[in-house]
Amino acid sequence: MVFFSEMDWHPVILSVRVAIIATIIVTCLGVPLTRFMARKEFYGKDFLEAAITLPMVLPPSVVGYGLLMLIGKNGLFGRILADMGVTLVFTWYAAVIAATVVAFPLMYQSAKAAFMSVDLDFEKAARTLGASEVRIFFTVTLPLAWPGILAGLVLTFARALGEFGATLMVAGNIPGLTQTIPTAIYFAVESGKDVLARTLVVIITVFSFCVIFWVNRWAKKQNY
Amino acid sequence: MLEASLTKKLWHFTLKVELQVDNQILVLLGPSGCGKTTTLTLLAGLFKPDDGYIKLNNQTLYSSAGKINKPPQSRDIGYLFQNCALFPHMTVRQNVFYGLKSKRYRQAGSALDPVELLDSFGVGHLIDRYPSQLSGGEKQRVALARALIVQPKLLLLDEPFSALDRKTKTGLRQELKRLHQQWQIPFVLVTHDEEDARFLGDAIVTIENGQVRKHSLNVVSA
Numbered sequence: 001m002v003f004f005s006e007m008d009w010h011p012v013i014l015s016v017r018v019a020i021i022a023t024i025i026v027t028c029l030g031v032p033l034t035r036f037m038a039r040k041e042f043y044g045k046d047f048l049e050a051a052i053t054l055p056m057v058l059p060p061s062v063v064g065y066g067l068l069m070l071i072g073k074n075g076l077f078g079r080i081l082a083d084m085g086v087t088l089v090f091t092w093y094a095a096v097i098a099a100t101v102v103a104f105p106l107m108y109q110s111a112k113a114a115f116m117s118v119d120l121d122f123e124k125a126a127r128t129l130g131a132s133e134v135r136i137f138f139t140v141t142l143p144l145a146w147p148g149i150l151a152g153l154v155l156t157f158a159r160a161l162g163e164f165g166a167t168l169m170v171a172g173n174i175p176g177l178t179q180t181i182p183t184a185i186y187f188a189v190e191s192g193k194d195v196l197a198r199t200l201v202v203i204i205t206v207f208s209f210c211v212i213f214w215v216n217r218w219a220k221k222q223n224y
Numbered sequence: 225m226l227e228a229s230l231t232k233k234l235w236h237f238t239l240k241v242e243l244q245v246d247n248q249i250l251v252l253l254g255p256s257g258c259g260k261t262t263t264l265t266l267l268a269g270l271f272k273p274d275d276g277y278i279k280l281n282n283q284t285l286y287s288s289a290g291k292i293n294k295p296p297q298s299r300d301i302g303y304l305f306q307n308c309a310l311f312p313h314m315t316v317r318q319n320v321f322y323g324l325k326s327k328r329y330r331q332a333g334s335a336l337d338p339v340e341l342l343d344s345f346g347v348g349h350l351i352d353r354y355p356s357q358l359s360g361g362e363k364q365r366v367a368l369a370r371a372l373i374v375q376p377k378l379l380l381l382d383e384p385f386s387a388l389d390r391k392t393k394t395g396l397r398q399e400l401k402r403l404h405q406q407w408q409i410p411f412v413l414v415t416h417d418e419e420d421a422r423f424l425g426d427a428i429v430t431i432e433n434g435q436v437r438k439h440s441l442n443v444v445s446a
Contacts, residue, residue: 121309124270127296128303129374130326139322143313 007196010176011184012203014092018180019160022099026156030107031149035137037108038115056105060165063102067170071097088170092178095171099160106159107152114148115141147219154215158208226250226378226410230266230276239263239434249404249411251425253418259434260414261306264380267412268303269296280378297326302376306383308367310355316342316366317351323374341369345399361392372407381413385420397423 037049055063071078071088081088088094118141126136142149164182171178173187181204188197225246232239239259243250252260265271267278269285272293278286280301285294310319320338323329342348345365347358355363364384371379384400385393401424404411415421421428430438 119307119309121305121307122311124265124268124296125303125305125309125311125370126322127270128268128299128301129323129370130297130329131322132297132327135326140311144311 007199008175011179011181011200014095014179015161015181015204016207018092018095018099018163019157021096022103022160023153023157025096025100026104026107026160027149027153030104030152030156031111031142034108034111035115035141038112052108053105055101056109060102060163061169064098064166064169067094067098067101067166071170090170090172090174090178092171095163095167095178095180098166098170099163102163102166103156103159106155107149110152110155111145111149114145114152117148118144150215150219154212157211161204161208225282226267226278226280226412228267228276228278230263230273230278232262232266232271232273234259234262234434237434239266241429241431241436243412243429245410245412245427247408247410248426249401249413249424251421251428252412252414252431253416253421253425253428254431255416258431260416260431261382263431264303264382264412264414267378268301268380269294269299270303300374300377302371302374302379304364304367304371304379304381304384306386308355308363310358310363310367310370312355315352315354316347316358319355319366320370320373323370326374329374336373336375338369338373341373342366345369359392360387360389361396364388364396368403372403377409379407379409379411381411383414383416385415385417393420400424 037045068075068089070076071081071094073079073082073087073089078088088097122140122144123136126140131139162182163180164186167178167180168183168186171180173179173183175184179187181200185197185200185204188194188200225244227244229242230239237259239262241259241263243263252263254260262271266273273286273288275288276286277284277288277290280299284290284292285299286292310316311322314322317338320342324335324338339348339351342351342365345368347362347365347369350358350362350366355366358366381400385396388396397420400411400413413420413424426441428438428440429436430440
């Protein structure tokens with residue numbers, strides 16, 4: 001192993017930063033959307049649901065290609081952004097977008113199951129006690145769905161941390177700028193830097209293991 | 225005084241009920257699946273009727289003609305759910321205080337003491353327990369306290385004895401009757417048990433397949 005002091009820590013820091021931001025975005029968008037989807041029936045719901053889940057089953061290269069069509073220099077939104085002087089591709093923002101899109105379905109699935117498992121009578125009881133819908137969400141629904149949402153959070157973070165294919169296509173592999181742990185490992189192996197590759201593999205494995213282990217332990221204590 | 229006339233099309237039949245109850249106990253009696261619980265949810269505003277009206281103390285809560293449909297939050301109706309629906313992540317104290325923290329109640333002002341109320345139901349010593357640590361009868365009492373602490377103008381009870389053993393049930397039945405005399409508000413109670421209906425009901429409405437079969441006044445009230 002290389003000595004930690006000599007190592008380039010950029011990919012590690014960037015990976016964690018991308019994963020944390022993507023997890024925050026997925027949580028803030030995903031939890032309210034999922035709550036809505038779990039309680040309401042409307043025309044086109046099945047279609048929307050399939051579309052949300054799609055990035056989970058598609059090859060990451062397809063997701064990456066799709067993202068290029070949207071935010072690439074000549075993409076649908078990319079062109080508008082370019083007019084405003086903003087470029088997303090091959091910046092670390094693109095890595096966040098890729099991680100968000102790929103990890104979103106995991107949060108959606110976990111949170112949906114969690115919300116569906118909350119007995120509707122609790123919400124009804126809160127309503128007859130005069131609680132507003134917002135208060136019901138934060139004091140009844142969310143706390144009761146919390147273990148499932150926490151599971152979604154862990155999966156989202158892990159998936160975002162490990163995102164490779166789509167990230168490579170939209171953010172590239174620019175050392176110090178957009179290189180994450182997974183892309184760094186790939187290119188380290190390809191260029192024969194076995195020691196670096198091994199070190200990064202150990203770091204990401206130990207880190208992911210610790211996060212999942214700690215969250216699971218904590219969730220166990222939260223059960224009623 | 226509660227007056228209601230409601231129609232709701234359900235998938236297997238159309239529910240049609242007409243109710244009128246002063247400060248009495250009205251029992252809705254009938255087999256499971258006949259539309260009793262649905263009637264309670266319509267009254268409480270948890271489910272929207274197709275047609276009709278609901279008036280409580282001359283205040284219109286729902287009227288299809290007048291396009292009025294007050295949300296459950298502002299109907300002043302207490303609801304005792306069949307499974308109690310005590311919030312499992314809150315202690316007895318937090319459950320009972322939940323309704324007191326609502327904006328509407330805080331504005332109304334006048335207050336009962338939750339601890340005193342729990343004491344009067346014989347569950348004051350359980351105040352720091354979680355619902356999973358309570359027996360069926362204790363849960364019912366806590367749920368009753370939670371529903372009454374906000375001083376509703378009508379109390380709906382959905383099969384309050386279904387999960388209780390015989391001894392607990394007989395005790396709670398008598399307590400309910402006493403409670404009703406004390407509170408002087410209409411109670412609408414759903415049961416499938418004729419004995420409970422005869423013991424508690426000042427008036428009994430028998431429902432079958434969504435239709436009212438029989439209105440009867442209970443003369444041999446215990």
